[in-house]
Amino acid sequence: MSNFVTEISLYWLIPIVLFSLLLTYWFYINNSWFSVLNPKWRWTLPAARFLTLTIIGILCLGFIFESIDYRKEKPIVISMIDESSSMLNYKDSSEVRKQLFEYRDYLKSKVGEKYELVEMKVGSNAAYAFPDRILAPVSNLSEGFEKIHNDFYNRNLGGVFFISDGNFNTGANPLYSAEKLPLTPIFCLGVGDTVPKRDLYIKNVAANEVAFLNNKFPVEVDVEAIKIGNETATVTLSKNGKTIDSKSVSFKDLNQDFSSVSFLVEANEIGFHNYTVSISRTTNEYNYVNNKRSFYIEVIDSRSKVLLLASSPHPDIAAFKYLIEQDQNCEVVSTLISEWDKKIDAVDMIIWFDPGYNFDQSIQDAIIEKNKPVWYVIAPNTSSGIIDKLKIGMTHSGGSQTDEMQGYFNSGFKQFEITDETKEAMSFFPPLTTKFGSVSLSYGSEILVYQRVGSINKTDPLLYFNKRGTVKYGVLFGQGLWKWKLNDYVRTKTFDHIGEIIQKTLQYLLIKQNDSPLRVSLPKRFTKDEEVLVNASFYNESMELITSPVINLSLTDESNKTSKFQFGVTGNMYKLSMGKLNPGKYTWTASTTFNGKNYKKSGVFVVEDISLEQLDNHANYNLLKQLTKQSNGVFNELKDYKKSIDVLLNRGDIATVSYKETSFNDLIDERLLFFLLLFLLSYEWFMRRWHGSY
Numbered sequence: 286m287s288n289f290v291t292e293i294s295l296y297w298l299i300p301i302v303l304f305s306l307l308l309t310y311w312f313y314i315n316n317s318w319f320s321v322l323n324p325k326w327r328w329t330l331p332a333a334r335f336l337t338l339t340i341i342g343i344l345c346l347g348f349i350f351e352s353i354d355y356r357k358e359k360p361i362v363i364s365m366i367d368e369s370s371s372m373l374n375y376k377d378s379s380e381v382r383k384q385l386f387e388y389r390d391y392l393k394s395k396v397g398e399k400y401e402l403v404e405m406k407v408g409s410n411a412a413y414a415f416p417d418r419i420l421a422p423v424s425n426l427s428e429g430f431e432k433i434h435n436d437f438y439n440r441n442l443g444g445v446f447f448i449s450d451g452n453f454n455t456g457a458n459p460l461y462s463a464e465k466l467p468l469t470p471i472f473c474l475g476v477g478d479t480v481p482k483r484d485l486y487i488k489n490v491a492a493n494e495v496a497f498l499n500n501k502f503p504v505e506v507d508v509e510a511i512k513i514g515n516e517t518a519t520v521t522l523s524k525n526g527k528t529i530d531s532k533s534v535s536f537k538d539l540n541q542d543f544s545s546v547s548f549l550v551e552a553n554e555i556g557f558h559n560y561t562v563s564i565s566r567t568t569n570e571y572n573y574v575n576n577k578r579s580f581y582i583e584v585i586d587s588r589s590k591v592l593l594l595a596s597s598p599h600p601d602i603a604a605f606k607y608l609i610e611q612d613q614n615c616e617v618v619s620t621l622i623s624e625w626d627k628k629i630d631a632v633d634m635i636i637w638f639d640p641g642y643n644f645d646q647s648i649q650d651a652i653i654e655k656n657k658p659v660w661y662v663i664a665p666n667t668s669s670g671i672i673d674k675l676k677i678g679m680t681h682s683g684g685s686q687t688d689e690m691q692g693y694f695n696s697g698f699k700q701f702e703i704t705d706e707t708k709e710a711m712s713f714f715p716p717l718t719t720k721f722g723s724v725s726l727s728y729g730s731e732i733l734v735y736q737r738v739g740s741i742n743k744t745d746p747l748l749y750f751n752k753r754g755t756v757k758y759g760v761l762f763g764q765g766l767w768k769w770k771l772n773d774y775v776r777t778k779t780f781d782h783i784g785e786i787i788q789k790t791l792q793y794l795l796i797k798q799n800d801s802p803l804r805v806s807l808p809k810r811f812t813k814d815e816e817v818l819v820n821a822s823f824y825n826e827s828m829e830l831i832t833s834p835v836i837n838l839s840l841t842d843e844s845n846k847t848s849k850f851q852f853g854v855t856g857n858m859y860k861l862s863m864g865k866l867n868p869g870k871y872t873w874t875a876s877t878t879f880n881g882k883n884y885k886k887s888g889v890f891v892v893e894d895i896s897l898e899q900l901d902n903h904a905n906y907n908l909l910k911q912l913t914k915q916s917n918g919v920f921n922e923l924k925d926y927k928k929s930i931d932v933l934l935n936r937g938d939i940a941t942v943s944y945k946e947t948s949f950n951d952l953i954d955e956r957l958l959f960f961l962l963l964f965l966l967s968y969e970w971f972m973r974r975w976h977g978s979y
Contacts, residue, residue: 301342348952360443367449368416369424422814430462450477451905470918477904482571496552593619595638641667683722710782717763821859868894
């Protein structure tokens with residue numbers, strides 16, 4: 286079905302036709318050669334000219350060609366099969382694979398021509414394929430329904446056959462994800478035995494993956510008992526094989542009972558540590574594998590050590606120290622230069638207060654040599670010569686006079702964000718004492734706070750940042766920070782605004798830029814059933830990715846056994862697969878040589894012994910039945926798959942749908958018109974030449 290649409294009135298066709306007739310008549314009426322032609326040529330030549338002009342005129346009207354087609358779409362039936370290893374935990378496990386293939390063949394023979402069939406597997410993740418093996422280490426059933434919702438939205442989705450034991454241990458509850466398919470019936474085919482076995486096991490262990498040194502972290506252990514009776518068991522927590530705590534837990538004479546145990550553990554040693562939670566065995570349990578659960582906690586010392594260095598006491602030093610200590614991730618040490626041991630390696634950053642007073646060049650040289658970030662606080666009596674020696678990218682023109690300067694934030698500063706409340710507070714802060722005169726900065730300086738005198742905003746910096754190579758430094762051009770702290774407290778009864786300026790400045794200076802040409806991406810945690818994949822890249826001096834260097838990796842396990850690997854090249858990156866590794870802690874070192882220089886990266890990761898699929902000893906048909914109830918589907922066991930397929934065939938609401946598809950094309954884009962115009966023009970030109978005209 287086709288229609289023509291135009292925004293211009295069709296009455297314009299009348300002048301177009303008249304104009305084409307007049308132009309054709311005017312062209313041919315005065316040609317003597319035309320009057321002696323055979324009558325058939327006296328009709329066809331003007332007709333060709335008239336049609337050409339008329340078609341061109343019609344095209345100028347901007348006609349749009351509307352085409353309407355009807356497309357039929359068969360109902361889509363998806364077979365989503367749970368490939369998690371818990372599907373094989375039951376006595377009929379040997380029949381599951383056989384029944385899956387029988388179901389597959391029967392479905393194709395019955396509905397293969399009437400419906401579009403799609404196969405999907407779900408376990409660790411969802412993918413469109415029939416499962417080759419039922420070995421997935423986890424059951425993330427909700428991801429399958431999420432994928433169907435995203436990929437088949439607004440499609441003619443007739444039904445979903447969901448084959449599973451109903452147990453899931455990662456992801457959301459599949460009931461919530463299946464609600465996103467409100468008009469699609471779900472036909473659940475159950476696998477496994479629903480009769481609970483006598484078992485006592487650790488259902489879940491909740492603990493943070495990271496703990497901070499010298500802090501205590503909680504470990505919550507959920508224990509489930511099935512048909513255990515009136516029993517008392519002992520839950521034991523061990524670290525690196527040594528028992529550190531234990532607690533008793535009692536159960537009632539119920540078919541199913543739950544209990545929770547809490548431990549509070551002190552993190553007293555940096556690094557990865559293996560913890561094991563175990564529960565004592567009772568007689569005649571169905572499964573003893575699930576009586577123990579191991580996990581790793583990484584203990585880190587995240588605190589940055591900040592050295593506050595000065596030649597003499599000053600109230601600003603106390604203000605700096607107090608405000609820095611409000612950040613639990615920072616440890617601040619203040620000392621006078623005369624009492625300092627000059628051990629610069631032990632600190633992460635230096636705040637050098639008034640370096641111009643008794644300036645010590647050796648301190649500046651050590652800072653540059655050790656690549657330490659530093660925050661300089663320039664006093665008003667600092668000479669221009671000392672400023673030059675500090676190499677802080679500043680040129681000051683002025684004498685030894687002092688000035689009082691307030692500040693205002695640079696709206697174009699993008700390195701970190703300052704809240705609107707702190708920006709407003711800056712207008713209330715009293716002035717700092719600075720050197721009088723103008724200040725110019727070197728290229729690359731980023732100004733956070735400009736100088737302000739009364740209502741006049743200057744372009745000279747009050748607080749700015751720059752880099753030496755990849756190491757950042759900051760400069761506060763003035764003294765009197767203690768007045769900002771006092772003003773903030775008097776107005777707000779807090780130090781939040783001045784604290785934000787100090788702490789965000791420290792965080793910015795402490796963050797190190799990765800300038801190494803060798804970069805390795807390797808997660809810190811894997812399970813024993815996951816493939817350990819490592820990605821790497823190498824940059825030349827122009828920061829271009831190259832793959833000419835050979836990158837090697839050495840891997841050392843807890844027994845000090847070392848394995849050697851070499852990265853493969855994929856595009857402009859490197860990739861290495863180490864396969865599945867045994868549970869434990871591993872130390873790795875990646876190394877390469879380029880242009881005579883050696884480069885190394887190292888780290889630690891753990892492979893955890895997690896067997897979530899061993900926790901459940903019976904199928905969860907209740908979940909499968911809820912899925913069918915909320916979707917108006919049908920539940921059967923897998924062995925009765927024919928009943929569910931017959932129900933699908935007998936449903937009258939699953940049918941082929943016809944879709945109306947409308948497309949719009951400009952008439953001028955039609956190829957047929959182009960070839961027609963080409964033919965008419967060519968015919969007229971050829972015949973005129975044939976009869977001796979030009």
